[in-house]
Amino acid sequence: AQSVTQPDIHITVSEGASLELRCNYSYGATPYLFWYVQSPGQGLQLLLKYFSGDTLVQGIKGFEAEFKRSQSSFNLRKPSVHWSDAAEYFCAVGPSSNTGKLIFGQGTTLQVKP
Amino acid sequence: NAGVMQNPRHLVRRRGQEARLRCSPMKGHSHVYWYRQLPEEGLKFMVYLQKENIIDESGMPKERFSAEFPKEGPSILRIQQVVRGDSAAYFCASSPPVGRGETQYFGPGTRLLVL
Numbered sequence: 001a002q003s004v005t006q007p008d009i010h011i012t013v014s015e016g017a018s019l020e021l022r023c024n025y026s027y028g029a030t031p032y033l034f035w036y037v038q039s040p041g042q043g044l045q046l047l048l049k050y051f052s053g054d055t056l057v058q059g060i061k062g063f064e065a066e067f068k069r070s071q072s073s074f075n076l077r078k079p080s081v082h083w084s085d086a087a088e089y090f091c092a093v094g095p096s097s098n099t100g101k102l103i104f105g106q107g108t109t110l111q112v113k114p
Numbered sequence: 115n116a117g118v119m120q121n122p123r124h125l126v127r128r129r130g131q132e133a134r135l136r137c138s139p140m141k142g143h144s145h146v147y148w149y150r151q152l153p154e155e156g157l158k159f160m161v162y163l164q165k166e167n168i169i170d171e172s173g174m175p176k177e178r179f180s181a182e183f184p185k186e187g188p189s190i191l192r193i194q195q196v197v198r199g200d201s202a203a204y205f206c207a208s209s210p211p212v213g214r215g216e217t218q219y220f221g222p223g224t225r226l227l228v229l
Contacts, residue, residue, distance in 0.1 A: 036220070043118075043205060044157075044220040090156055095216075099170040100147050100162040100209070102218060107156050 002027050004093050006105035013081050014113045021076040021108050023091035033074040034092040034102070035065055044090065050074065061085070086112045116141065118208050118221035126227045133193040133200070135224045139208030146189040147218055148181060151203040163189060196228045 003026045013019055025031055032051055036044040048059025055067040065076045074091060091105040119138040127133050139146050145164055149157040150173075162170040163183035174181065178196075183189040193200055203225050207218035 034217075041225075043222040044207075046217060046219070049217060092157075099172070100145060100218070101159040101170060101173070102147075102149075102157075103159070104149075104156040 002093065002103050004091050004103050004105035006089075006091055006108050008108050009106070010109045010111065012111040012113060015083050016080050019076075019078045019081045019085070019110070021089050021091075021110070023074045023076065023105060024072050025074065025091070025093045026072065027093050031074075031093045032095070033065075033067060035059065035063070035074075035076050036090045036092060037061075038088045038090065038107075040087075047076070047089075081110075081112055083112045083114065086110055118143075118206055118219055120204075120206050120221035120224050122224060123222060124225050124227070126229065127196045128229050129197055130195050133196050133226055135191040135193075135204050135206075135226070137189040137191070137206030137208075137221060139189070139206075140219055143208035143210055143219075145209045145211065145216075146183050147207040147209075148189075148191050149205045149207065151205060151223075153202070157205060160191075193226075196226075198228050201226055201228045 005024045007022050034049045035047040037047050038044050047063050048057050050057045050067045057065050063078050067074050088107045088109050090107050092102045094102045121136050147162050148160040151157045159173040161174050161181045178194045180192045203223045205223045206221045209216045209218045
């Protein structure tokens with residue numbers, strides 16, 4: 001079955017520290033992978049996506065993610081976190097060839113300490 | 115270019131009433147998706163529509179829920195006889211003609227509270 005797992009429900013980092021949010025997926029075909037960010041009371045904003053090619057993907061706001069097929073992972077990273085990065089982050093996989101369905105992980109809430 | 119628009123942003127209904135949620139896709143987008151986010155959970159796919167067609171409704175509850183995307187006007191998600199368990203945030207997304215893997219752009223959501 002297709003699924004996405006984000007093992008960390010909550011993460012707290014100090015401002016200026018590096019960040020890595022984990023994402024593991026289970027998907028039968030070549031996956032299309034996405035990271036979205038959701039600020040409180042807001043919709044989802046696309047940070048980055050992986051379709052094919054270079055496995056290191058650059059996104060907006062200084063984020064990057066690396067696709068590792070052997071580990072079925074697509075972890076999100078940022079070298080130096082800013083207080084404004086506090087939000088909820090969702091990893092998603094899909095869609096498949098005959099449906100537009102995206103499958104989301106449970107989300108990781110990021111808190112940033114001053 | 116306006117993004118995906120949803121209204122109302124907040125909706126309060128009493129048990130047994132009907133809820134109608136509207137979604138206007140981005141200009142040039144002909145594909146609409148509805149997702150539901152229950153408290154403390156990720157988004158769950160509900161339905162995928164193109165103009166006048168339901169393509170995939172595998173995530174829709176079998177009763178009380180329906181969706182449409184008419185030739186003219188916004189997409190509508192309709193919930194009849196709401197119950198407290200329907201309280202959630204409902205997000206609409208849109209994309210251009212697919213392309214597998216086409217990016218979905220999300221609206222701000224409608225937060226439904228059932229009293």
